[in-house]
Amino acid sequence: MVQSESIFRALADPNRRRILALLKRGSRTAGEIAEEFPISMASLSHHYGVLKAADLIRSERRGQRIVYSLNTTVFEDAASALADIFRIEKPDGGVS
Amino acid sequence: MVQSESIFRALADPNRRRILALLKRGSRTAGEIAEEFPISMASLSHHYGVLKAADLIRSERRGQRIVYSLNTTVFEDAASALADIFRIEKPDGGVS
DNA sequence: CGTATATTTCGATGTAAGGCTAAATATCAA
DNA sequence: TTGATATTTAGCCTTACATCGAAATATACG
Numbered sequence: 527m528v529q530s531e532s533i534f535r536a537l538a539d540p541n542r543r544r545i546l547a548l549l550k551r552g553s554r555t556a557g558e559i560a561e562e563f564p565i566s567m568a569s570l571s572h573h574y575g576v577l578k579a580a581d582l583i584r585s586e587r588r589g590q591r592i593v594y595s596l597n598t599t600v601f602e603d604a605a606s607a608l609a610d611i612f613r614i615e616k617p618d619g620g621v622s
Numbered sequence: 623m624v625q626s627e628s629i630f631r632a633l634a635d636p637n638r639r640r641i642l643a644l645l646k647r648g649s650r651t652a653g654e655i656a657e658e659f660p661i662s663m664a665s666l667s668h669h670y671g672v673l674k675a676a677d678l679i680r681s682e683r684r685g686q687r688i689v690y691s692l693n694t695t696v697f698e699d700a701a702s703a704l705a706d707i708f709r710i711e712k713p714d715g716g717v718s
Numbered sequence: 719c720g721t722a723t724a725t726t727t728c729g730a731t732g733t734a735a736g737g738c739t740a741a742a743t744a745t746c747a748a
Numbered sequence: 749t750t751g752a753t754a755t756t757t758a759g760c761c762t763t764a765c766a767t768c769g770a771a772a773t774a775t776a777c778g
Contacts, residue, residue, distance in 0.1 A: 531636065537707070538634035539766080540627065546707050556725055569767050571726050590724045590775045604704055611633070611642050612697045635736080652755055665737055667756050672735095686745045686754045 529580075530607030533600070536580035541565065542573050546596060549583060553595035625676075626703030629696070632676035637661065638669050642692060645679060649691035 536542055541563065548554060548562060556574070560567050574594060577583045581600050586593050632638055637659065644650060644658060652670070656663050670690060673679045677696050682689050 530639070534630060534633040534639075537630040537704075541766085543626075543630075543707065550707070557723095560725095565766085566768060567725065568727080568769075572766075575726090587725095587774085592725065601704070605701065608633075608697070608700055608704055611639065612646065612692070612694050637736085653753095656755095661736085662738060663755065664739080664757080668736075671756090683744085683755095688755065 530603070530610075532576075532580040533582065533604050533607065536576050536582055537604075539573070539576075541570075542577055545570075545573060545577065545594075546582060549594060549596040553593050555588075555591040555593050557591065559594065626699070626706075628672075628676040629678065629700050629703065632672050632678055633700075635669070635672075637666075638673055641666075641669060641673065641690075642678060645690060645692040649689050651684075651687040651689050653687065655690065 544563070545559060548559060556567065556570065560570055563570060574583065574585065578585065581597055583594050584597050586595070640659070641655060644655060652663065652666065656666055659666060670679065670681065674681065677693055679690050680693050682691075
């Protein structure tokens with residue numbers, strides 16, 4: 527079980543949603559991600575922290591690089607939290 | 623179609639999620655809602671504005687009172703935006 | 719070891735967000 | 749119209765957040 531708190535907070539920022547959209551197409555290193563953004567690596571690193579705290583992404587060191595990838599399993603938690611707000615059945619096999 | 627931007631931002635605040643949770647159980651006036659919160663009516667009014675901007679709630683004046691109610695139809699948009707982030711099939715959307 | 723590369727952490731800064739009180743608006747009722 | 753009630757808007761303060769550049773950490777390689 528996951529905090530909806532951290533998930534919604536993480537999704538609230540456009541740059542973070544863009545990071546997720548990028549990782550949706552495949553894992554990438556911090557450097558590769560940075561190429562797609564006009565903001566500094568330091569700022570991006572902060573966003574990785576927020577996304578990891580929400581368990582939306584995972585990281586793995588590969589030599590000097592750090593590879594980030596999307597954690598799709600948390601989708602259920604997010605969908606659940608969302609459905610709960612509207613008091614709709616939780617998706618155990620399909621939403622609504 | 624609705625901005626996922628405003629929806630996620632609206633959901634990011636715990637007080638706003640609590641307001642939604644309350645309205646889920648039925649429409650309420652601003653005063654009735656305020657009884658359940660330790661913050662001022664003025665602050666709550668600000669939150670109503672954010673929730674209305676995201677089209678998550680609707681308001682209707684009834685005499686001196688203003689009645690707020692949940693807008694469940696926007697659930698589709700929210701679920702859609704969420705699913706899109708994870709590139710998963712959209713729910714078929716049987717919103718009650 | 720010493721240097722280069724990749725990424726994060728630190729410290730500072732501007733802006734947005736949430737909170738408050740007080741004032742303004744809207745409706746009702748006498 | 750005057751006063752009471754319900755709610756929002758305005759102005760201000762404080763905290764949280766996104767951002768940056770610089771310093772710190774981790775790994776690779778000569």
